[in-house]
Amino acid sequence: MQNGIHVEHLSKHFKVHEREAGMGGAWRSLFRRQFRTVTAVDEISFHIEPGEIVGFLGPNGAGKTTTMKMLSGLLHPTSGELLVGGYKPFQQKAAFKKRITLVMGQKSQLIWDIPAMETFLVNQAIYEIPDAQFKETVGELIDLLELEPLLKKPVRNLSLGERMKCELAASLLHRPEIIFLDEPTIGLDVNMQETVRRFIKAYNERFNATVLLTSHYMADVTALCKRVIIINHGKILFDGDLAALVQNLAPYKVAKLTLSAPVEREHLQTYGEILHVEYPEVSVKLPRADVSGASAKILAELPVQDFTVEDPPMEDVIGLAFAGESA
Structure with missing residues (x-):
């Protein structure tokens, strides 16, 4: 499963500190701290084949982002088996990092006070991208995302939609084969959402990239995903064909x-x-x-x-x- 994702009985538990309100509760917590265990992800299993675009859906607090962070190596799982592109993400191997990317619609990697192209050059150094490949990839991304007018503007002067396009470009400079997209169109207007969807689909077709997408905009899911995984309270409720889901539930x-x-x-x-x-x-x-x-x-x-x-x-x-x- 060179570019696929394998998840078997994956769980993530967090220890959460609790204390009573007021000075008395604060004082008692200094000497006897109370904790409870919260299960964010509970024994989930799924497999994604290379080149698939899969929707990962659920309400806030369902476990989507926690799962994404484990898949990308940002969190260590409590238990279970996890392989992404043949690697165990939490081992943080350099070869693994060069094969994946995580795009979070509410987070930014762009450097605020300088043009986006400067961030692109920083990422070239981080991922050790050869000059010829960097030039070719930047040219492709500029064409696909219509970035030419934006590259010399400081990031702080870009609109939300323009920043999101530059964010996508920065995340894909190293040509990742596995892409985790967490709310990539959040806050964008309808036209910009459509631009981002077309780009994701074109990138998937061009590089046979595996994509796992979370979004509260169902238009993202229906436009890009034939298969969906629905999660709630850390457990998978449905994993299968989107059309079958509609047929069964509606x-x-x-x-x-x-x-x-x-x-x-x-x-x-x-x-x-x-x-x-x-x-x-x-x-x-x-x-x-x-x-x-x-x-x-x-x-x-x-x-x-x-x-x-x-x-x-x-x-x-x-x-x-x-x-x-x-x-």
């Missing part, structure tokens, strides 16, 4: 109607569960197994001006996964 589609005349709510309910009514807009759930028949009936019997059928929003599907766990 066996319906959403019909959106624009009506040319009002229709009684009671009559609309005969066509399916009503999600929204605000004349002239109506949304109705249709059974996935009978979308064609239900759609034909609606078009034949209702004063429809416009009609579309869509899958339910991915946010709703993921929410159903979490609701099923707690049920």
Whole structure:
């Protein structure tokens, strides 16, 4: 598994200091400190093949970032087996570091007061990138991310989206084969999010890079990932095909109607569960197994001006996964 990821029964526990509020609690904690063990990641197992782009999803506190940090060698696991590109990440071998990168949307490696190109040169030295390869890679990244106008500006003068593009470039100068992306589009506008997605997809196709992506923007996941892993409370709830997840958890589609005349709510309910009514807009759930028949009936019997059928929003599907766990 040269560029793949192998995780078997991986766990991470943290010891957390606890004390009572107030001066009394502070005083007692000086002599008898109380701790409790928090399980951030609990016996998870998964395998990612070389060249796959996999979505790693879960709510805040689910264990996503802790897992990413173990995969990239920033944290030592409490137990379990972990191999990334054939290496044990926590051993921090130089050869391993040259094969991976971790991009965190809320963290920056760019040097604030100087142009991004200066950070690129620093990374060239750190990763010992030959001049010819560095020049070629920088040229490719400039073209893919449209960086030319940005390279001579101090980082502090760049917009959030411009900084994120430079951040991606800095992280990929050494041509990593395994990429961990933690919220890479957070805070970006819609156009910049799309630019980043196109770039990630192009890089994956060009270098057959393995990508593990966390994001709260489901558009990132649907655009890039055929497979998703869903984690909550440190445990994996689902690992498989994204389309199968939608099929299993949401066996319906959403019909959106624009009506040319009002229709009684009671009559609309005969066509399916009503999600929204605000004349002239109506949304109705249709059974996935009978979308064609239900759609034909609606078009034949209702004063429809416009009609579309869509899958339910991915946010709703993921929410159903979490609701099923707690049920």
